[in-house]
Amino acid sequence: MAEGTEAQAPERLGGRYVRVLGLAALIGVPISVAAFAFLALLHWLTHFVWEGLPEHWGLDPVPWWWPFPWLLIGGALVALAITKLPGHGGHVPIDGLSAEPVQPSHLPGVLLAALGGLPLGVVLGPEAPLMAVGGGLATILTSRWAVKGGPENALLGASGSAGAVAVIFGSPLVAAVFILESVGRAGLRQTRVVLPCLLSAGIGALVFTGLGDWTGLPITTLALPGLNVPARPDLADLLWTIPLALLIAVGVRQIHHLGRLLVPHANRRPALMAMGAVTVTAVAAALYALLTGRSPVEVLLSGQDGLGTLTSEGIAPGSWALVALLVFKGLAYAVSLATLRGGPIFPAVFLGAAFGVLMSGLPGFGLGPAMAAGMAAATAAILPLPVSAALLIVLLLGTESTGMAPIVLIAVVVAFVAEQLIDRPRKDAAPATGTA
Template sequence: MAATSDGRAPDQGAQGRLYLRLLALAGLIGIPVSVAAFAFLALLHWLTAFVWEDLPDHWNLDPVPWWWPAPWLLLGGALVALAITKLPGHGGHVPIDGLSADLVPPSHLPGVLLAALGGLPLGVVLGPEAPLMAVGGAVAVILSSRWVARGPETGLLGASGSAAAVAVIFGSPLVAAVFILESVGRAGLRPTKVVLPCLLSAGVGALVFTGLGDWTGLAVASLRLPGLDPPERPDLADLLWTIPLALLIAFGVRQIHGLGRLLLPHATRRPALMAMTAVAVTAIAAAAYSLLTGRSPVEVLLSGQDELGVLTSGHDAPGVWALIALLALKGLAYAVSLATLRGGPIFPALFLGAAAGALLSGLPGFGIVPAMAAGMAAATAAILPLPVSAAVLITLLLGSGATGITPIVLIAVVIAFVTEQLIDRAGREPVPAE
């Protein structure tokens, strides 16, 4: 191909102009996508508060009784089953497969919304990040269809829309952009082309989201971990205890995934029945936790995003036996939800990792902050094949004063990720014939 007088290929300038046009579209798309994401999260927050706070207060049910989750979970299971069996797209991505960056066709959006808004606020043990990504990507595709022909450019703008949608739920547009970039890299897109649109769209989305929150006064929660005072640097004991904790969490995640994988074929054949079975198991787990510990059954339910503060609440934090029961029963509910229901896999794993860290923080020399940081980092890295995203998320979650804990986070991420990959590879290797 002949070069022009300035040494560039003839189409290089056109490609540069096309990329600049896509970059501008990504920034513009971040505005309506963030509005749609705000509406989704505001409705999700209102429904959750109505079911688990407003109604119990209205009927003088304080604390929430052990039987309260059952009818709501059964209703949620029925709505999720309806979305899976009757609407296009089967309610969205199956969470046991991780966090998908694949584009969701606009025709699938009603099913995704019904499964998310019907299940998540009614007690399903999954998070809102996967539906948010689907909403952001689908809205971006709808808005860009008039300006961009369907192809690689559509995928790029869809990834940018997903980044804008999930920017606020992680508490930082940087975390959202890293998650999207690492996800699309595994999906086959070129991260070097996606990085600027995702960063721009996530930044614009976060700004608009913050402005909408201030303007409307609506409380839309993002991921926060209150009540911790990080040390300036970890002790040697913290570093040493991080290794077995990360190994233990990777093994625990493998058990959760193993149970989910056993249920997945049944969920594929009988989705409605398995969805109802999953919410029934979740209701029984929540009731058992409440009856055994005297604590609220809500701690076993939902994504765990709003319950992280329970683990750091001082006098009201769960004791050792309550933490053991919480890990076992919420882990069970999480496993069945991963295979049969719809939502995101990150937040419950993060909560379970924090609970495991809180439980083992009683070991000699193991501080509560390093233990919870290591637990969250290990759980996030083990549940998703996205180690960089896990490290960035936990580091930013701990706040600007926790830079000294970064070595703990990185060690836990690497150990948990490598352990999970080795276990997974060993499980997939064929057994040699005798």
């Protein structure tokens, strides 16, 4: 039955598929511009709250109490979006990332939850709101040509998400593969989706790469400044990668399990749980600052802009600070996943990188391979989209570090398989208990 449906799918669209490709190309540029505006505003707000205001008031370094007022404001804004606006502020991050088209009426709630929470310290990333913005704008821009609820609508929504999320991933190829793998898990026909996604993300990327004499709009992408990655791994690097990936898979599962315990409470009392989550996050950041003498900001936010701290000589955390960072940021990440709004990827990347730095003290385990394995394993365990995770981390490491690809691929496979095996009892029990 499934095979017959699959075989007939191209006939249902017929010649309209070419029109879908044309629309995907047209919406790539405006969606990328909107994504740029969203990220620019997010970056400005983050800089203003955590750097600009403290410097203006002579609070250098940022004191331990500074996160409390901002996180409470952020929690209130997220709670408002969840309880009062259509769409409940967007997709719940503990459920992963959704490739389903977002209704335009849900966009105000998504934007309020994202811009109200993410720059004020919520431990989540911007990728989920970006996907929602891209998909929702695609629906708005193509509403005159696509049938509501029809197959074209799903394809254009996916291509809009790809065009938007390419901005944060720094690569249209990563975005297209990411969306392709996501919709594949959702049951959509992958070969039909890939072309609009590639076209929208590729044309949209011109906004940032430039064209001719125009250099494009400047964006901040993932980077690891100061990290010297060897041309090829040693045998010890390969051997240590396996237990590191296993440990990360177990750790990510514990974070996920803690978040799952909070989901029923968040469904019943969303506003109260959102405020509780930001309070826990603020306390975690304050304790980290008081115990280590470091900035509380390291526990907050997505960690995307803090990766360089882990590799910078003279300011990188020591072993004790790394342990505290993993504990406190992991706790804040768990409560944020269940009760707030945002994306799950970048905090996982940061935690994986931090654990890799901690493990790099093992005999023969280099810093570069350890961080590569840690980031790859954490990304694969939290999504889990193994191809996207591998591609994202390989590109993150840079063009001169392709020799680390074996480390990344081994870590992704080990973490993905371990996460699936660990999670199997819960999935097997779901039909009997009525839980997901």
